[in-house]
Amino acid sequence: MKKHYGAIDGLRMIACIGIVMMHVAANNQYAITGFAYDTVISSFTNFVFLFMTVSAFGMCCGYYEKIRDNQVSFSDFYGKRFKKILPFFGVLVLADVIMSPSADAVYEAFADLTLLFGFLPNAGNISVIGVGWFLGLIFVFYLCFPFFCVLLENKRRAWIAFGISLVYHFVCANYFDVGRSNILYSACFFLAGGLIYLYRETLEKMSPWIAAVLAAAAIVGYYGTGGKTIGCLAVSAVLLIYAVTRRGGVLDNRVARFFSGISMEIYLSHMLIFRMIERIGLNTMVGNGWLQYVVTVVLVLGGTVLFSVIMQKVLGLIMSRISIITSSV
DSSP states (O other): OOOOOTHHHHHHHHHHHHHHHHHHHHTSOOOOOSHIIIIIIHHGGGHHHHHHHHHHHHHIIIIIHHHHTTOOOHHHHHHHHHHHHHHHHHHHHHHHHHHSOOHHHHHHHHHHHHTOGGGSTTGGGOOTTGGGHHHHHHHHHHHHHHHHHHHTSSHHHHHHHHHHHHHHHHHIIIIIOOOTTSHHHHHHHHHHHHHHHHTHHHHTTSOHHHHHHHHHHHHHHHHHTTSOHHHHHHHHHHHHHHHHHOOSGGGSSHHHHHHHHTHHHHHHHHHHHHHHHHHTTGGGTTOSSHHHHHHHHHHHHHHHHHHHHHHHHHHHHHHHHHHHHHHHO
8 A cells, every 4th residue: 555655745845835935936026035035935845855755755655566566457547647647737838829829829829738748948948938948857756757767776776876876966057057847857857767766765763853953054054155056966855864753743733734735737737827916006005115015925825725735626526527428528
């Protein structure tokens, strides 16, 4: 039976809210300065790396042993990935094209709707659902997941693969000029999640206080060294380790589970909601300081949560009806 690590829900919640906060700050010209706004909130863009590490760990929890033991139907495996992602993402893509129609938007929408755009060398430059580059990368990871499981077949091979991925990360950044939307650049984050999965039983015995101290040290080190990507790897890994050791608390509760269940939807749709709020001027209605920033974040997050929940239910009903119709044909 798949074991549920409830505190990981809290990590997803923190990551999706942090990314919303970052995009609200980046897309407004508020008269706010200081370390918290200029450095901390802007660094929340790197929560995407935490998502990568957590996604790899979660996929391993669900499928690693099944794939290793040849107990998976790959038609069902890939079918579930398409059914989970495409309906919601497809609605957003079509809405974006309708709001900003052009020939370029149609080309990009086609790539988006195949879910294969993560294979493009410039996937990070797609403007139709610009934040969707992460979804493209995740889908490439899903497609490569059987090979990923082979790399994790034993701990020795996993560490060798992780070492090679670190070299690839450096080479991609310094020679091939590709960034986080490329699977080879980001492979070290996925492999870190896989390694933590392999050591999960040992890590579960670690004191949460020790894990918390390690997480705090990694976060201080990240900001102390100027927010290097290798620091993102350390922070993502130790936060996941902390979540593996933790039971209950602020990371493992109903609120965290709720946000975790719609974290993908929040990530994908929050900029659409922000643009609507921006068009009617709610992002500047009480000035351009901290109060307005907080109000805008609350409005965007609230609107996005409402939109995500409604669309989940509507699309769920539609997919159920389609399933009933196709099964009866």
